[in-house]
Amino acid sequence: MNNHSILIDNLVFAKNNEQLTGVLTLADFPRLAELLQSEAVHSVASNTEVATSSIIYTLQGKTDAAGQHYLHLKLNANLKTTCQRCMGEMPLKLVLDFNYLIGDAAVNDIEASEIEGSDDLDLQQASVAMDVKALIEDEIIMAMPIAPIHEQNCGAIITQSGEKANPFAALKGLIKP
16 A cells, blocks of 8 residues: 655646656545445455556646646546446446646636636646645546446346335236236
């Protein structure tokens, strides 16, 4: 289990056009692990299922001709969640792309409000100690479906309302009109 943070100075990272790539497991993300199947979390912690429950990331810094600094984050996550219809295991594959403009929102409030309304860029506060793992975890949690369900081949539906099946329902088909 690797619980240390990945800290970067995001302005220097972007100015130097640096790149950071790696593979993380669910053991690195305690908040995300709470939303997923507990068996998957335990198997990843014991390294028996790293390939099926992993998060591959690439963070690229860049500076444009106007001197603005950007971060580009790519995520490929293979996770196991619980189908909310049948309560069975459900694989979830997320392929995500994010672009961040690094800036100081307090200096340019007008530009910051324009960026907040844009779908192309998110504003990332300039920081000498930006936690990359926290950013990755936040983005995956926000991208996950609220109530994931199988698209097809859902298992037996479980009712949790406390209703019991009618024991005479099978006899109903025997009655001839």
